[in-house]
Amino acid sequence: MQTALLIEQLLNGVQFGVMLFLMAAGLTLIFGVMGLINLAHGSFFMVGAFACAAVAAATGSFWLGLAASLAAAAALGAIVEMTVIRRLYARDHLDQVLATFALILILSEGTRWLFGSFPLYLNIPPELGGAVELPGGVFYPVYRLAIIIAGLGVGVGLYFLIARTRLGMRIRAGESDREMIGALGVDIGTLYTVVFALGAALAGFAGAMVGALQSVQVGMGEPVLILAFVVIVIGGIGSIKGAFVGALLVGVTDTMGRVLLPPMLAAVIGPAQAAGIGAALASMSIYVVMALILAFRPQGLFSAQA
Template sequence: MSLAFLIEQLLNGLQFGVMLFLMAAGLTLVFGVMGLINLAHGSLFMIGAFFCSWIGEVSGSFWVGLGGGLLAAALAGAVIEIVVIRRLYDRDHLDQVLATFALILILSEVTRWIFGDQPLYLDVPPLLAGALPLPGGGGYPIYRLAIIVVGLATAYGLYLLITRTRLGMRIRAGESDREMIGALGVDIRTLYTAIFALGAALAGLAGGMVGVLQSVQVGMGEPVLILAFVVIVIGGIGSVKGALVGSILVGLTDTLGRVFLPRLFALMLPTAEATAVGSALASVTIYLLMAAILVWRPRGLFPVGA
């Protein structure tokens, strides 16, 4: 095993983690401020990916497509919040789960209606084509590096937004006492819509960027959504910092587990069995990680408002 291979896998894990962060950040913000569990977040990811590839194809520019996908997801998020989600803030979690599950069914079917059953594909934008050489030979796709950079920049931007701006101040105030900031004259309805749309935009951004790496199809948001749940459970629901740490942890564990567990078992078992046992175990490592962390800390690594 070469150094280049190790670096490549570490970067893959980081890229996956950063992508998960974009999803988890929106989920955790919405839960932290509005106390809402939103299963339909994966559908916003899907909407971002579909609009990115569609607008990208029509306009001929990936960048226009990415912007369009992000806007479409934000817009869809705002509309969903105003029409449905708003009615759920005072309900219990069971109602929220069911209503947002219903939204998934509706959004998936409408997307299938508009875009058809065929998966769409996106090309790597020419600016980011090619690979960066790694020490010891081989190369790493620049596009994946770009995702890491965009993800980390977004995390930093989110940090600045929450700690340095007026909107961020209101978000923090909303997290600690919802009723009070309403009483202080902040238009809480608009604030909620804005936060929901922000989370949706992040999901749309993730969807658009991932559309290049995988096929764009209905249901693509669901595996990512469940991993994002694992991330925020590990990080502590409501904590953006926890979401960042959790997503990098999950991204690295999952990627490295898939690569190295079969090899590890190959030291002890015949190849065929080692591959079978290793890959079976690799598919469950992150859930075992989650269980272990919960036994240790039932409210996640960075518990919010204990």
């Protein structure tokens, strides 16, 4: 296999991992601060993609659509937290799972009612079209490279938000002892709403960015949500650093497995069967990696306490 192709696919794995990081970062923030299992997180991914596609189609501007995806997902997240999620903090995790699963159905059917059952399509902005030559003579799509850069930028921004700002101090304190910061005068309700809206905005941003690479359709967030849960389990629940490392590990493992396994199997079972079996084994490899990591580090690679 050519080196250029391997480098291109490795970058595709990084791009996939960055997208998973945007999903997992919000999910792990919500669980770390609130202790909430939010199955509806994938719906914010879908809402962000639909908002971006609809606004871009109406205005002709991808960038206005991207801004709309952030605003729509954050606003919906805040509304959902204040009307539904706020009632679940003191409830059992099973109640949280059932309630947020109901939100998936409600948001999916609401999106279908607004936009119909047919998929929408989002064009890559002209300024990010084409390919750029990287060192080694590798040509890589500019838009995919922009996703990687944007994801890394979000990761750096989250680090400074959590580590260097007053809001980040309150978020970290909320992870450690929410009763104490409440006693010190911090409005816990407002903090939870902000954190939930921030997590939803990150998911909506990921959906908008990925929407230009695939069709925008109802239910597109659920497969990504499953992988996001794998990411936070691998990285350590509540850890942004863990979400980043886990997302890259999952993205590269899945992509490189789909590239390398079929040619390896073709020499044994023939090319006709190797494609399907190789793709299935690549999907399984993610969970094998998760099982191996949990066998040695049950708390994940980076625990929130670390």
